[in-house]
Amino acid sequence: MAKKVASGQRLARPSDARSLRKRRRPGDKRDRILDAAVRVFATNGFHATRVSDVAKAAGVADGTIYLYFRSKEDVLISLFEDRVESLLAYMKSELPKLQTAPERLRAVISMQLGLLEGEREMAEIITVIIRQSTQLLKELAAPKFIAYLDAIARIVSAGQAAGDFRTDISPHVAARAIFGALDGITITWALGSAERGALARAATQLADVLLRGLAP
Amino acid sequence: MAKKVASGQRLARPSDARSLRKRRRPGDKRDRILDAAVRVFATNGFHATRVSDVAKAAGVADGTIYLYFRSKEDVLISLFEDRVESLLAYMKSELPKLQTAPERLRAVISMQLGLLEGEREMAEIITVIIRQSTQLLKELAAPKFIAYLDAIARIVSAGQAAGDFRTDISPHVAARAIFGALDGITITWALGSAERGALARAATQLADVLLRGLAP
């Protein structure tokens, strides 16, 4: 038996050094698996997806997945961490270039919807994950999510200090409402009813409503 | 998963015919099961919940559940239909009593958050369900959800016609944003970070922002 679970640290990637060389795709096999996972998880949902579905979509054998991830759930977690991480990184590098809080808020709105428009599947996954209830997921996903909300809350807070936003609104409530509004727009879109480009228009309208609503 | 009987129509509800009889609750077994299901689904998530968990929580035998529902998924669907149905019914009967669109919108906001505050568990389920992705669920849940959004959109639309709301915003976008904002506030609360009563304050603030944002 000896289920020697090498628990603790993330799995090492076999041969980090020989990167892109062979067939099919430029990316590493780990990335191929993650890319495939986004697709199938989004299409069928996490629970309805079998590991073998991910493997097939990635063009690898079932067992290969376990060379890069500890479990099916670990694939989902990695997905979440990778993507939200990059969203946060993007915010950290781009937002400071803008001067005022309203400008930044508009940017966040476009960004979140833009991310989703580009990766509708990832969008579904991100918003679903934080509602999935295994304790493990909650523990891992929640902090990232909170970090994202806090980043928005800080923009609101800064705007209030600069006199750009009314001060009778809690920055945290505002942040959640903003995130939720974006998410609400996304989800209906993800459910299938919206045509291409609709998100961009929605983003503008939403920004208009929120900024006017937040004006002092 | 085992033995998915591809049967067809909804089951008749044995409870319809001989209402309240036993002890415990006014409703009959079917209701006991649904009540139990809300609790355990919300606590553990749909997939992590076993039929036997629901049975135990409802105080019935595993097999009994199959006298009232065709499958575990059917329990979830019934739950969703019953509750959203009653929410829609409530909207249909109460909103007309209010005169203006802004008033009605405030009412919807309080109602949605109020529903959630009263039934946090049901709240989690409703928002999670529409993101659970078996095709069956999507097909069944989406229409109800859309109906709810449409009800909100009609309020916005009426408000625009009455000159209470700006007209450069799509009622549908507005509806989705409103729903999402509410949901966004709810979910953080559901994730555990907010104290009791916070939802009420958040509702007021949110209504302020949205109404001012939507003002002509």
Added chain:
Amino acid sequence: MAKKVASGQRLARPSDARSLRKRRRPGDKRDRILDAAVRVFATNGFHATRVSDVAKAAGVADGTIYLYFRSKEDVLISLFEDRVESLLAYMKSELPKLQTAPERLRAVISMQLGLLEGEREMAEIITVIIRQSTQLLKELAAPKFIAYLDAIARIVSAGQAAGDFRTDISPHVAARAIFGALDGITITWALGSAERGALARAATQLADVLLRGLAP
């Protein structure tokens, strides 16, 4: 997922109260499984035996095994505990009826070989188990085994005190040698080369050698 392992205590047996009633065998289903397990484990070895083999041999479905045992290993452990327990019980009730240590030693020899002759398969399992190396098994099996050896050692010790056995031999060494000698005879027999009745003759010869060897 929710692998709710009800760890800790032994599993309850479904409906202890309705014992023997229906088809196939008098014994309980748990016993049917244990009986089948002895056979297939002995024939194929523990690791080479699939749970489904045990199930098939017991005439139950695979899943049924998990209603009575926590795992495949738990079946083996239960087997071991049940049988050695009964051997120890037998010793405790029968040996006191004999007067002298030599008589008792002869009885033990006949008993151990008799048990094996009657249950060749169980014999293989008992002797194999204490050499299998999962920590769990060692921890569970060793104490029972030691208890058995100690029972033999006490006979030797008593014999020395009564002047029936030489005193320059450690009772514990003697016990182990006696057990081993019996086991050695058994194993060759189990390997297939001995005809029926050979064990009885071997028992007599062995007793002769050992008793003379141990004489003062």
Added chain:
Amino acid sequence: MAKKVASGQRLARPSDARSLRKRRRPGDKRDRILDAAVRVFATNGFHATRVSDVAKAAGVADGTIYLYFRSKEDVLISLFEDRVESLLAYMKSELPKLQTAPERLRAVISMQLGLLEGEREMAEIITVIIRQSTQLLKELAAPKFIAYLDAIARIVSAGQAAGDFRTDISPHVAARAIFGALDGITITWALGSAERGALARAATQLADVLLRGLAP
């Protein structure tokens, strides 16, 4: 289990042809692998040991093992054959130097226990292997084992012919009892309860008992 190639003959040993070359040990890779295998098999048991564990312990790549052995089981078999072979060879060369059967029997006893004391791990493996039950192993291991027992039986038989041993005991039964007694002492020791040097004392005592028991 995967991919059991039903191939036929033993592999040639690459090491035969170009003996010691690299660092670490006098023997070549094949021997390094066998040495490593003794250690890990004894520590974790055969089934709980992964080929990669053996590889890691031997300091070679997983695939390398298959250059020297046809399968994991073949490693075990080779181990067994090598070691028992050398034990038999030792008996064949050393025993004839002794004059009487009793002397030889004492030598065998010391030898078997001595072998074990020197290589406790190998001891565990030898005694466990003959009880592991894949048919293949039984077929391969049993003959060697029988050969060893026969060698002991011949000593007894010769002793009977020379008038050193009583003749009412079957030499084969005696051989098995002797082997088993030794094994019984070893196993308790292997289970961890005895201190160093205990085996030597046990050997003397055992020899005393057996020789007196076998005396005419």
Added chain:
DNA sequence: CATGAATGAGACTTCATTCAT
């Protein structure tokens, strides 16, 4: 109607073995 023991399909995961480098 109710029960709950039994069923068995199917999921996740492991790991012996292969083979391109």
Added chain:
DNA sequence: TATGAATGAAGTCTCATTCAT
């Protein structure tokens, strides 16, 4: 020869569903 990433067969175990009582 040596490597070790990749493979995929197969096993253990879970749990939705059934059905005899």
